[in-house]
Amino acid sequence: MDANGLKAEAPTGETASPYRLIEETALRWYRRRLSELLLPAVPPLLALATALAAGRLPLEIGVAGAIALAILGFHVTGLVASKPRAARFLDRSLGAKDRFLTLATIERTASLLPVVESSATAIAASAGDLPLPPRRKQPLVASVALSAAGLLFLWVIPELTSLAGAGGGGLDRIAAELAAGNAADRELAQVLRDVSKTLHDPRRSKEEKRAKIAEALAKLDQAERKRQISAAGSSGGASDKGEQGPQQQADGKRQDRGAGEQGSGQEKQQQAGGAGNGEGNARGQAKQELERIAGEIAGESQGAKAEPGKNTQAKPQPSGGGIQGPESGAKERKPGEREASGNQPGKAPDKSGGNEKPGGEQGEAKAERGGEQQRPNAQNPSSQSGPGASAEGASQKPSQRGDAKPTERYYKPGEGPGGSIVGGQYVRVRVPDEDRPLAGTEEVAKPGDVNPEVPYGNAPLPVAGSPGEVGAEQPIPLEYRDALKPPPP
Amino acid sequence: MSAVSESQSDAAQRIENFRERFRAIEQEVGKVIVGHRAVLRKVLAAFFAGGHVLLEGVPGLGKTLIVRSVTKALGLSFKRIQFTPDLMPSDIIGAQILTEEKATREFRFRPGPIFAHIVLADEINRASPKTQSAVLEAMEERQVTAFGETYPLPDPFFLLATQNPIELEGTYPLPEAQLDRFLFKLLVESPNAAELNEILNRTTAEYRPDVAAVFAGEAGQQAIADMRRLVRQVLIAPPLQNFVVSLIAASAPNGGGSVAAVRNYVRFGPGPRAAQAVVLGAKVNALLDGRAHTSFDDITDAVLPAMRHRLILNFQAEAENVTEDSLLTEVLRSLPRP
Numbered sequence: 001m002d003a004n005g006l007k008a009e010a011p012t013g014e015t016a017s018p019y020r021l022i023e024e025t026a027l028r029w030y031r032r033r034l035s036e037l038l039l040p041a042v043p044p045l046l047a048l049a050t051a052l053a054a055g056r057l058p059l060e061i062g063v064a065g066a067i068a069l070a071i072l073g074f075h076v077t078g079l080v081a082s083k084p085r086a087a088r089f090l091d092r093s094l095g096a097k098d099r100f101l102t103l104a105t106i107e108r109t110a111s112l113l114p115v116v117e118s119s120a121t122a123i124a125a126s127a128g129d130l131p132l133p134p135r136r137k138q139p140l141v142a143s144v145a146l147s148a149a150g151l152l153f154l155w156v157i158p159e160l161t162s163l164a165g166a167g168g169g170g171l172d173r174i175a176a177e178l179a180a181g182n183a184a185d186r187e188l189a190q191v192l193r194d195v196s197k198t199l200h201d202p203r204r205s206k207e208e209k210r211a212k213i214a215e216a217l218a219k220l221d222q223a224e225r226k227r228q229i230s231a232a233g234s235s236g237g238a239s240d241k242g243e244q245g246p247q248q249q250a251d252g253k254r255q256d257r258g259a260g261e262q263g264s265g266q267e268k269q270q271q272a273g274g275a276g277n278g279e280g281n282a283r284g285q286a287k288q289e290l291e292r293i294a295g296e297i298a299g300e301s302q303g304a305k306a307e308p309g310k311n312t313q314a315k316p317q318p319s320g321g322g323i324q325g326p327e328s329g330a331k332e333r334k335p336g337e338r339e340a341s342g343n344q345p346g347k348a349p350d351k352s353g354g355n356e357k358p359g360g361e362q363g364e365a366k367a368e369r370g371g372e373q374q375r376p377n378a379q380n381p382s383s384q385s386g387p388g389a390s391a392e393g394a395s396q397k398p399s400q401r402g403d404a405k406p407t408e409r410y411y412k413p414g415e416g417p418g419g420s421i422v423g424g425q426y427v428r429v430r431v432p433d434e435d436r437p438l439a440g441t442e443e444v445a446k447p448g449d450v451n452p453e454v455p456y457g458n459a460p461l462p463v464a465g466s467p468g469e470v471g472a473e474q475p476i477p478l479e480y481r482d483a484l485k486p487p488p489p
Numbered sequence: 490m491s492a493v494s495e496s497q498s499d500a501a502q503r504i505e506n507f508r509e510r511f512r513a514i515e516q517e518v519g520k521v522i523v524g525h526r527a528v529l530r531k532v533l534a535a536f537f538a539g540g541h542v543l544l545e546g547v548p549g550l551g552k553t554l555i556v557r558s559v560t561k562a563l564g565l566s567f568k569r570i571q572f573t574p575d576l577m578p579s580d581i582i583g584a585q586i587l588t589e590e591k592a593t594r595e596f597r598f599r600p601g602p603i604f605a606h607i608v609l610a611d612e613i614n615r616a617s618p619k620t621q622s623a624v625l626e627a628m629e630e631r632q633v634t635a636f637g638e639t640y641p642l643p644d645p646f647f648l649l650a651t652q653n654p655i656e657l658e659g660t661y662p663l664p665e666a667q668l669d670r671f672l673f674k675l676l677v678e679s680p681n682a683a684e685l686n687e688i689l690n691r692t693t694a695e696y697r698p699d700v701a702a703v704f705a706g707e708a709g710q711q712a713i714a715d716m717r718r719l720v721r722q723v724l725i726a727p728p729l730q731n732f733v734v735s736l737i738a739a740s741a742p743n744g745g746g747s748v749a750a751v752r753n754y755v756r757f758g759p760g761p762r763a764a765q766a767v768v769l770g771a772k773v774n775a776l777l778d779g780r781a782h783t784s785f786d787d788i789t790d791a792v793l794p795a796m797r798h799r800l801i802l803n804f805q806a807e808a809e810n811v812t813e814d815s816l817l818t819e820v821l822r823s824l825p826r827p
Binding site for chain 1: 496497500501504539721724725726727728729778780781782783784786787827
């Protein structure tokens with residue numbers, strides 16, 4: 001094996017025809033370029049893999065970086081198995097005066113081609129071991145530069161909140177949100193960053209990490225209490241609600257406080273609630289994230305013996321698409337609750353405040369109350385009752401506040417502001433208790449279960465009096481006739 | 490022996506014959522001509538490539554002698570036309586004369602001096618454009634038309650023209666269309682001291698060498714035809730041919746890849762005939778090297794004689810003493826090797 005590492009496959013001019021010689025040279029050229037590409041690329045790829053394994057680099061960024069590295073490498077090395085290029089190389093290295101180039105590019109039917117072939121063969125035979133193109137420095141230089149750039153990038157990643165947030169934890173992202181707030185929040189942001197660094201530090205033990213998390217949680221609680229006190233002091237006499245607003249946000253609970261929202265302090269109170277809402281959410285998320293991480297650490301330490309219920313309890317609910325309190329995700333919920341209310345039409349969260357989250361605490365609502373909830377809440381926000389009404393001022397849009405009525409003529413039939421449903425009706429379908437999955441549902445009926453009530457889509461039914469009106473007694477669609485049974489008497 | 494190897498040996502033999510005959514002509518002409526080896530080689534190359542040659546040089550350098558010697562060595566018919574301002578086209582092409590035979594008078598076409606295998610148009614730039622244009626058809630189509638009749642010229646037909654670059658008074662520079670019909674334009678340089686000594690020895694002594702014919706009779710003409718056919722069979726790799734195309738484009742001021750010097754100094758660039766001339770010249774060079782394929786060096790060797798008279802420079806180039814050869818050298822340098 002020579003310096004190129006390819007001696008064993010190198011063709012000798014004595015046995016190879018010019019065409020075979022060109023092909024083998026092209027192949028060797030390709031291998032050389034491939035090795036030039038891959039070998040120097042190992043350090044940056046290893047760095048990427050290490051960063052991926054340590055959770056320091058988001059997976060998407062790592063994959064994109066690897067692909068970009070490969071493309072760059074292919075571009076730099078010109079990795080193309082080209083016969084003309086190999087022939088040109090043979091011509092130059094053997095002094096063949098473009099014989100191999102002619103053989104590689106010209107049609108084999110030419111009359112004088114045998115003369116070129118024989119002379120090229122003779123030259124190749126006299127040349128002995130055929131050389132390879134010299135190694136190039138560009139791939140090595142590129143590898144060093146890329147490795148340096150990659151290490152620098154990995155070093156900077158924790159400071160890049162957008163990237164860090166996309167990775168594991170999300171503490172840095174929450175810290176970035178908090179850092180945009182007041183001084184107390186900035187302190188909390190620093191605490192979260194410290195926790196994040198501690199978590200990413202492989203030298204720290206789990207106990208240390210857990211202690212750090214506990215410390216951060218304590219600071220979060222402390223800051224929350226301070227903020228509540230200061231909010232109570234600033235909102236004055238009309239701030240019954242204001243005191244409770246942050247608490248409410250921090251706890252993730254939305255209570256009905258319709259009566260307390262009347263009077264002149266209503267607007268002010270709403271604004272205070274709105275301000276407290278964003279900060280409280282960030283803190284709530286931080287608390288939730290910390291609790292989740294603590295749960296994971298505890299789960300790891302307990303190993304396989306850990307109870308599955310604990311982990312699921314610590315994890316946020318997947319249905320938490322909206323803004324939710326820190327405890328809302330941890331709140332254990334029965335499947336039936338969510339099914340009964342999560343997709344209820346008329347449970348419009350838009351008019352009563354953007355903080356309402358379908359599938360959250362609304363699970364207590366009954367399906368039969370849908371008719372009440374279809375009332376336009378913007379007409380009198382204070383008169384609202386029911387879950388979620390307390391958070392109404394938090395993120396209410398100006399057009400939805402007070403006397404600003406939505407321009408209903410621009411909504412599609414059956415839709416209201418913010419994607420809510422207007423004029424919706426229920427269809428209750430009773431599915432026979434057979435052991436088979438139901439398409440379009442998340443639950444599978446088991447034998448012996450109570451017949452689940454499966455809510456179907458939010459498409460509005462035709463209004464009364466219009467063609468295709470649906471009455472209370474509607475026929476079962478043909479495709480369901482064999483699947484449905486009449487309800488028990 | 491297989492058919493392939495037979496054809497291979499046959500082709501190799503043809504190439505070797507070409508080289509030997511070419512060398513023989515060079516040797517015979519070399520008995521008379523001192524120096525001018527490159528010019529002589531290019532003249533013969535143009536002859537076997539099927540083109541015409543314009544020789545440029547001051548008087549007394551042996552231009553006419555080169556042509557006469559080559560003609561003798563080739564064993565072909567030869568005519569010489571001294572171009573003067575009062576030369577008429579009919580003096581070249583021929584004229585109808587009244588003949589009387591058996592009491593019958595009729596006009597008959599009497600061929601002019603253009604009807605020969607090799608024609609020397611001496612000091613071609615001294616004739617009027619009307620007369621110069623009389624040879625246009627002969628150069629390109631190997632035929633002349635007189636009084637409505639078309640007469641083919643003998644095959645091979647080879648026109649060698651000379652012009653004096655210094656005595657420009659009373660001359661008519663060749664038009665671009667006529668210049669383009671010359672395959673090569675060769676510059677005849679003055680001899681150096683050693684060559685001049687040898688010239689004196691050969692021309693002032695009692696013994697004066699003579700040129701013997703390498704080809705003679707019908708067989709000789711057939712051999713010349715075979716050699717000319719072999720030139721066309723030489724292979725050229727597509728990348729090299731693409732290089733020639735790029736070269737032509739780079740030499741034109743409006744071409745895609747023209748260099749700055751070309752844009753500054755060239756009024757008109759070379760046309761397709763230039764590319765043909767470069768490739769044909771390169772093919773002859775390859776055969777002279779015993780190869781059946783063209784190499785990059787063959788092409789670069791043919792560029793200057795094939796393209797220098799096809800670059801029409803502007804006034805700025807003349808004012809700055811920029812020559813066609815320097816421009817072409819720069820173009821060659823600017824193009825990447827295929």
